[in-house]
Amino acid sequence: MSPLSPDTLTSRPADAAEKTFDAPGTTDVPATEPVLALHDVRITDRVTDREIVHGVTFELTPGKAVGIVGESGSGKTLTCRAALGILPPHFEVAGGRIDLAGTDIATLTPRQWTDLRGATISAVFQDPASYLNPAIKVGAQIAEVIRVKQGLKRRAARRRAVELLGAVRLRDPELVYGQYPYELSGGMLQRVLIAAAIAVEPRALVADEATTALDVTVQAEILDLLAELRERTGLALVVVSHDLAVVAHLCDEVLVMRQGEVVEQGETHAVLHDPQHDYTRLLIAEHDSYGLDKFLAPKEAS
Amino acid sequence: MVRRVLALTSGRIAVVILAAIALLALLGPWLAPQNPLATSDNALAAVSGTHWLGTDYLGRDVFSRLLDGSRISVLGSLEVALVALVVGAVPGILSVYLGRAFEWFTLRIADTLVALPFLLFAIAVIALLGNGLTQAMLVTGVLVSPLFYRVSRAATLAVARSPYVEAAIVSGASVGWIVRRHVWTKVLPPIAVALAQTIGVGFVIVSSLTFLGIGVQPPEPTWGGLLASDLGYLSHRPWAPVAPALLIMVTVWACNLLADAIRDVSGEAGRALANDRKARANRREAAAGPHPAGGSR
Amino acid sequence: MTTTEPQVTSARRRGVAVARTRHASARVLAVLARSVAIFVPVFLVATFVTFALRSLSGLSPARIQLGEDATPEAIGRIEAEWGLDKPFLAQYWDWFTGVLHGELGTSWVNGADISTLIGLGLGVSLSVATFALVIGVLVGFLLGTVAALRRTTPIDRAITGFVTVISVMPAFVVGIVLVAILAVGLGLFPSAGYIPAEQGIGPWLAHITLPALALSFDVIADVARQLRSSLIGAYQENYVTGAVVRGLSPRRIFFGHVLRNGLGPTLATLGQKFPALVGASVVTEWIFGLQGFGRFANDSAQAGDVPAVQGVLVVSIALVVSFNLIINLVLARVMPASQRGV
Numbered sequence: 001m002s003p004l005s006p007d008t009l010t011s012r013p014a015d016a017a018e019k020t021f022d023a024p025g026t027t028d029v030p031a032t033e034p035v036l037a038l039h040d041v042r043i044t045d046r047v048t049d050r051e052i053v054h055g056v057t058f059e060l061t062p063g064k065a066v067g068i069v070g071e072s073g074s075g076k077t078l079t080c081r082a083a084l085g086i087l088p089p090h091f092e093v094a095g096g097r098i099d100l101a102g103t104d105i106a107t108l109t110p111r112q113w114t115d116l117r118g119a120t121i122s123a124v125f126q127d128p129a130s131y132l133n134p135a136i137k138v139g140a141q142i143a144e145v146i147r148v149k150q151g152l153k154r155r156a157a158r159r160r161a162v163e164l165l166g167a168v169r170l171r172d173p174e175l176v177y178g179q180y181p182y183e184l185s186g187g188m189l190q191r192v193l194i195a196a197a198i199a200v201e202p203r204a205l206v207a208d209e210a211t212t213a214l215d216v217t218v219q220a221e222i223l224d225l226l227a228e229l230r231e232r233t234g235l236a237l238v239v240v241s242h243d244l245a246v247v248a249h250l251c252d253e254v255l256v257m258r259q260g261e262v263v264e265q266g267e268t269h270a271v272l273h274d275p276q277h278d279y280t281r282l283l284i285a286e287h288d289s290y291g292l293d294k295f296l297a298p299k300e301a302s
Numbered sequence: 303m304v305r306r307v308l309a310l311t312s313g314r315i316a317v318v319i320l321a322a323i324a325l326l327a328l329l330g331p332w333l334a335p336q337n338p339l340a341t342s343d344n345a346l347a348a349v350s351g352t353h354w355l356g357t358d359y360l361g362r363d364v365f366s367r368l369l370d371g372s373r374i375s376v377l378g379s380l381e382v383a384l385v386a387l388v389v390g391a392v393p394g395i396l397s398v399y400l401g402r403a404f405e406w407f408t409l410r411i412a413d414t415l416v417a418l419p420f421l422l423f424a425i426a427v428i429a430l431l432g433n434g435l436t437q438a439m440l441v442t443g444v445l446v447s448p449l450f451y452r453v454s455r456a457a458t459l460a461v462a463r464s465p466y467v468e469a470a471i472v473s474g475a476s477v478g479w480i481v482r483r484h485v486w487t488k489v490l491p492p493i494a495v496a497l498a499q500t501i502g503v504g505f506v507i508v509s510s511l512t513f514l515g516i517g518v519q520p521p522e523p524t525w526g527g528l529l530a531s532d533l534g535y536l537s538h539r540p541w542a543p544v545a546p547a548l549l550i551m552v553t554v555w556a557c558n559l560l561a562d563a564i565r566d567v568s569g570e571a572g573r574a575l576a577n578d579r580k581a582r583a584n585r586r587e588a589a590a591g592p593h594p595a596g597g598s599r
Numbered sequence: 600m601t602t603t604e605p606q607v608t609s610a611r612r613r614g615v616a617v618a619r620t621r622h623a624s625a626r627v628l629a630v631l632a633r634s635v636a637i638f639v640p641v642f643l644v645a646t647f648v649t650f651a652l653r654s655l656s657g658l659s660p661a662r663i664q665l666g667e668d669a670t671p672e673a674i675g676r677i678e679a680e681w682g683l684d685k686p687f688l689a690q691y692w693d694w695f696t697g698v699l700h701g702e703l704g705t706s707w708v709n710g711a712d713i714s715t716l717i718g719l720g721l722g723v724s725l726s727v728a729t730f731a732l733v734i735g736v737l738v739g740f741l742l743g744t745v746a747a748l749r750r751t752t753p754i755d756r757a758i759t760g761f762v763t764v765i766s767v768m769p770a771f772v773v774g775i776v777l778v779a780i781l782a783v784g785l786g787l788f789p790s791a792g793y794i795p796a797e798q799g800i801g802p803w804l805a806h807i808t809l810p811a812l813a814l815s816f817d818v819i820a821d822v823a824r825q826l827r828s829s830l831i832g833a834y835q836e837n838y839v840t841g842a843v844v845r846g847l848s849p850r851r852i853f854f855g856h857v858l859r860n861g862l863g864p865t866l867a868t869l870g871q872k873f874p875a876l877v878g879a880s881v882v883t884e885w886i887f888g889l890q891g892f893g894r895f896a897n898d899s900a901q902a903g904d905v906p907a908v909q910g911v912l913v914v915s916i917a918l919v920v921s922f923n924l925i926i927n928l929v930l931a932r933v934m935p936a937s938q939r940g941v
Contacts (some may be wrong), residue, residue, distance in 0.1 A: 118847075122846070133842070135933065144847070200846070410641070422912060484826060514887075
């Protein structure tokens with residue numbers, strides 16, 4: 001593991017610092033104001049005219065981490081995608097409101113969305129390989145984001161991308177920079193994806209099942225990386241997982257979703273120790289029988 | 303499969319057109335109102351009651367020549383398709399089962415044949431091996447056979463390596479049953495698609511050759527030949543090429559339409575199409591409603 | 600680009616850079632090697648078949664030069680002159696080594712050097728074919744892209760309909776229509792003939808535009824259709840979502856990601872299209888009275904000039920093979936994923 005240089009993630013090269021963005025997200029807002037706030041968000045499928053998500057509410061202040069747990073089809077991914085403005089075709093936010101850095105996203109123009117994404121909110125997903133262009137070197141894909149969003153010159157963007165690859169603890173970032181997605185393993189790809197997501201220092205990061213397909217040990221490493229990013233840079237996290245352990249590892253607040261409904265919501269500690277809803281109890285019971293402490297073991301070992 | 307193809311509007315249109323063309327080929331010579339070879343002094347006549355499509359530079363009735371010429375085009379294109387089917391599909395299916403040497407050899411041959419400009423080869427072969435459309439179509443059939451080779455090989459490979467065939471073998475099904483139940487249903491549709499496409503390609507090739515006057519003796523009417531003779535008299539009868547050109551285009555189009563229809567109703571693609579239709583209908587509905595936030599795609 | 604960073608000069612980093620350039624050139628070499636491995640057998644088999652045509656045809660230069668009622672001695676003498684009394688494989692070997700040296704033999708009909716004759720016609724044909732490819736790729740590209748971007752709208756349906764119509768129009772039909780409307784009807788273009796580019800670009804373009812248009816329809820249809828479907832396919836890929844989430848603009852996503860990946864299948868289609876283009880040149884050159892490669896092929900075939908026909912076929916195969924080689928190299932450049940041995 002290459003040691004993390006403390007200034008890697010916060011320093012911007014001088015020529016970029018002067019460039020300002022008129023995106024709503026980058027204007028100064030009080031630290032207490034939430035980066036992302038969902039209020040009673042309802043999502044419907046226009047085809048069947050059915051409501052899929054029945055009212056999700058949470059606030060994400062800088063440095064905070066909110067977890068959403070639930071089985072597949074419970075609406076957790078749709079909720080996140082709504083917050084990112086990338087709902088699949090024929091799904092729409094039918095009720096409630098989503099504020100991103102103080103702006104109602106319903107009022108955003110496509111142009112504003114482009115400016116906000118990456119700079120204010122970003123995301124990583126399950127199956128990282130598919131979220132990178134197979135025909136372009138991974139380093140170039142990160143450098144592209146930096147060049148476009150921060151206006152850096154080619155060479156400076158390249159240097160920064162290599163720094164980022166080092167910051168997500170990829171061994172030999174120089175080498176990885178020049179590799180294609182199919183040459184990297186799943187864990188490495190997820191690191192690359194995280195590096196691309198945090199390249200222009202967003203204030204919030206959505207991690208949608210980001211560790212699901214990975215080996216248990218790699219999963220723990222990625223979770224540690226996210227925790228560290230949050231601690232050091234004040235990155236706010238939305239962690240979506242079907243795995244209670246993942247959420248427990250990272251989050252202050254948990255939402256338990258089932259069939260589009262938030263069945264339980266509260267502080268992680270409180271929810272884990274005093275679950276109110278049967279479904280939450282079931283999830284915890286499953287972990288008890290299959291080892292909720294499995295994520296604790298590597299922690300103690302280190 | 304036939305019934306499902308006919309259930310599609312496009313499939314019905316294609317079948318009706320092709321059936322009409324086939325009827326023309328069968329009955330054309332009898333349907334022709336006048337002798338297609340009889341010349342008259344009434345050369346380059348305009349469209350009239352006696353000459354529905356006018357007359358050509360020797361005063362022959364164009365409509366009759368068109369009807370009479372359909373036979374050569376239809377027979378020629380069928381020959382191309384059937385030769386290609388036999389020459390391509392048989393080794394294609396066998397290449398999966400007969401071992402690596404055979405596989406390598408047939409793959410190389412297929413690579414070679416695709417690289418040959420078939421119109422040039424067809425011309426060369428006719429000229430050198432005897433002036434007959436039959437030989438030319440035989441050669442053309444061989445040259446376009448890699449399509450069948452590839453298609454049937456891919457389908458057979460997919461079947462041979464699929465878990466459900468393995469499962470059937472493990473559970474003790476007979477080879478004959480497996481072939482009937484699984485191999486046929488997977489391999490036949492792509493071959494049928496290729497056949498329909500190849501008939502269309504055959505039409506173009508036959509018309510091209512007859513247009514150049516290759517493979518047929520001069521007085522005999524062909525669609526391509528009609529176009530070629532029209533070319534010299536464009537300033538007198540600028541509309542003359544329309545009828546034979548349209549006939550060729552409609553036939554080729556019907557073949558492609560049929561190929562698409564077969565592809566649509568068979569297998570995965572069929573299901574995808576059905577879903578796509580549904581989605582499109584929904585989208586049309588949705589277009590009336592408000593747009594979702596941030597559709598930046 | 601890595602070696603241009605002066606401040607980082609560690610040996611290890613230089614090692615990485617070297618490794619990367621080696622990586623890239625190795626990739627090009629691998630593509631070349633694989634393409635050659637495919638094309639050498641293709642060329643061998645094709646030339647053999649081509650050569651075997653003479654034996655199968657039973658044609659002989661004696662018939663052409665002496666007529667039908669020649670004495671057997673005279674025929675034998677002439678055949679010996681042409682080396683036709685040797686064993687078949689020896690003849691093939693002589694001919695094949697000649698082909699490798701660029702010598703395609705002499706014509707039976709007039710004793711002229713076939714390489715020279717083909718060279719004369721090739722200029723015309725290549726002008727037309729290249730122009731047709733340019734038109735086909737540009738227009739097809741435009742139509743396919745617009746249709747994909749305006750998917751399921753009336754624009755898309757109109758383009759798809761147009762493409763369907765032109766895809767069923769054989770080159771000679773297009774040619775006749777163009778002559779009838781643009782040359783005979785409106786008199787905008789000369790209806791036949793050719794003027795080399797050295798005698799003026801304007802007249803040259805005027806003479807090759809109609810034949811090139813006639814040939815291009817097929818290319819337009821194929822490029823537009825393939826590009827439309829592969830662009831639509833690419834837009835459904837997750838990496839597009841990934842790029843959206845990273846905050847890249849729709850335009851950048853289209854040009855930098857979607858188009859780049861959608862181009863591969865389109866290029867491959869173009870490679871497969873080329874033999875048909877060469878073949879169709881026979882028809883267009885006939886219509887437009889061009890003394891090109893295709894016309895030469897037709898005339899030689901009709902005259903029973905076997906060496907000339909063989910020469911034409913060899914050149915056409917060489918054209919197809921080299922065109923595909925270029926396509927393969929470009930493909931490897933555009934989509935390195937194809938290196939995984941698909």
